[in-house]
Amino acid sequence: MDIELNEEQKAFVQLAKDFAYGVFAPHAAQWDQEEIFPRDALREAGTLGLCSLYASTEIGGLGLSRLDASLVFEEMAAIDPSTTAFLTIHNMATWMVGLWGSARLRKDWGPFLATGEKLASYCLTEPDAGSDAASLRTSAELKNDCYVLNGAKAFISGAGETDLLIVMARTGAAGASGISAFAVPANTPGITYGRKERKMGWNSQSTRAITFDQVEVPLEYLLGQEGEGFKIAMRGLDGGRINIASCSVGAAQGAIDTAKTYMQGRKQFNQTLTSFQALQFKFADMVTHTVAARQMVRLAACKLDSGAADASTYCAMAKRFATDAGFTVCLDAQQLLGGYGYLKDYPLERLVRDTRVHQILEGTNEIMRVIIARHVLEKDGDLK
Template identity: 55%
Template sequence: MAGLGPLARIARLGSNLCRNHRLIFNKSSQRRGIASCIDPAQGLTDEQKEFQKVAFDFAANEMAPHMAEWDQKEIFPVETMRKAAQLGFGGIYVQPDVGGSGLSRLDTSIIFEALSTGCVSTTAYISIHNMCAWMIDTFGNDEQREKFCPDLCSMEKFASYCLTEPGSGSDAASLLTSAQRKGDHYILNGSKAFISGGGDTDVYVVMCRTGGKGPKGISCLVVEKGTPGLSFGKKEKKVGWNSQPTRAVIFEDCAVPVSNRLGEEGQGFGIAMRGLNGGRINIASCSLGAAHASVQLARDHLLVRKQFGETLSNNQFLQFKLAEMATKLVASRLLVREAATALQEGRPDAVSLCSMAKLFVTDECFDICNQALQMHGGYGYLKDYAVQQFVRDIRVHQILEGTNEVMRMIISRNLLTES
């Protein structure tokens, strides 16, 4: 991986600028490195710095050059993701005996932050895929782990997480998709909404109702593509996240073997929530990558764009705004890494910290990217400029993996009920 270092390559996202600005920004970005005060490698071990560099290099070489095309043409970049899997990014926190990398939650956050500088949408899907692989690895028996995990870790097969329904979003425990047991199969009926990868993926981790009302009646089934009775809705048209397809997943008398159930009946809601705790860190990490790249792009723009006879970098108001963006970025990164460590260690504050990280980081990083777009003026609103795609791609992070309103509920509940 010779040539420019990973952080210099990130600045080359500026090469998505239009017409005559393209060469100017390429050259300026190559000359300038990353300011030490926002360096994402600060505080990491040598090993973490190594795989962070691998992820940055992959983002710069394999993702960033195609980010705009994947967005505009709505391409699901299967082969690129399989290349990422060859680096160990298909099952980052899955155990090595079934093909995973066996890394920690903090390691995972570092990788997703770096990859997102190249394409948030694609990295976000990779994070969902990783969550599904981890759920099978963690809650599956040996037979299930050996059946599903190797192909997921290599990304020979892709996975989708199926919890949300048309009438069941934030109130996930009220889901209606039913699974009635008949002999050695469950007969699955219902539908799931807003499923990332839906229709293009191979494995669906589905939360369904096998018992009575409420969370204790929910179980978790792994449904394989091609199962009779499994179908998909139309591909949704979205503001961002366009490199991953989103469809409804529909079950009509879909017969799923009992052997595909993860855990026992009634354990599905707990499995889903355990998955989402990590998913919240993952999606916050993707927001970090977008914000990091946007700070770089904004800085580079201020240094070369002239108005009123001098560069924008001499404008104190914009200097202060850039300082605020950098401060929010570093504060967000520290919170994500603390939450990731807490989850890895199984600390009692882990759920609240994951919720805090998801709430704070997705809000603040969206503001960073939005401010970076504003600093670009009219250019920031052109699709030739990468900054507008970062804004569009991370807006949904405030909604998915539990809305930020739900995050506030979780945090306040912990504060008010803990003795």
């Protein structure tokens, strides 16, 4: 792994930064406050390739590495973790269509997803199947010329706003091997959406339950083969965990930047806050934890890019570490601003609210520990 970014990566980082400052920064607080889903901003992101960073070039994606994508998401999340996180989910779904979609699905949807003209959601969680996702019950029955889906999903990001749903459903026996993955147009008859969930953060994107009642899906909208759905879902989440971890690192950096400027300007006891050693130490720890998290995320991304056998475990470690570090750094930065950190005039309280959920979704951090412990204790992996 090369620790220094190459010229191309530096250019992507600059592009993402310019985009985030130009398009996200003026509106992020309003999107959060008024719970606005910024479809136009996402379309604009699509014109720059930001909706299909690592999707195949065949469907119009940029075909970049996971490391490259991580760098881009990090920059954007420094300004708006919520909107960036939705973009990462859309990127994941688009990559899935490019990699496992049939020729027809890739033709019907690929170019529209790649440009952000159409947006996608990822639907794995169910009301009774969260951490134990392999116990999901939504069914997909093969009937003549289509699959018929019945069941319910919960907590789906973007639901009600997106155009395509990547749905994991049961086509076979109990357990992971009985699950298949489908691309389901979001307006197919029989799909109904629950109320918009009221959340602590991630307010620029909707979260809704979805019900499927006799929903007909074309045979060619199956991703991969029957029975491969759980593997596909987990492959998606390996990268998804790097993405969400990148959003945490970005948010932490955004919090550090805001706290630094504030500390340099704020005077108490005739001195700037930067002169108090207690605050210097807190700040030093915030920077150290963010740098450590960033390196861990980039290492996991490199492992995934190179197809390393232990990549999933590194993704789990990076997700666990970076999302815990990111939340704590945002909380510490809020403290450094005193009462002002509690006000919506500054972005800190939003960064705290937005990064909290990163410890919960794409697999909770407890489940990340289960994955890591299993690798070391049961499979005797050394992770050196």
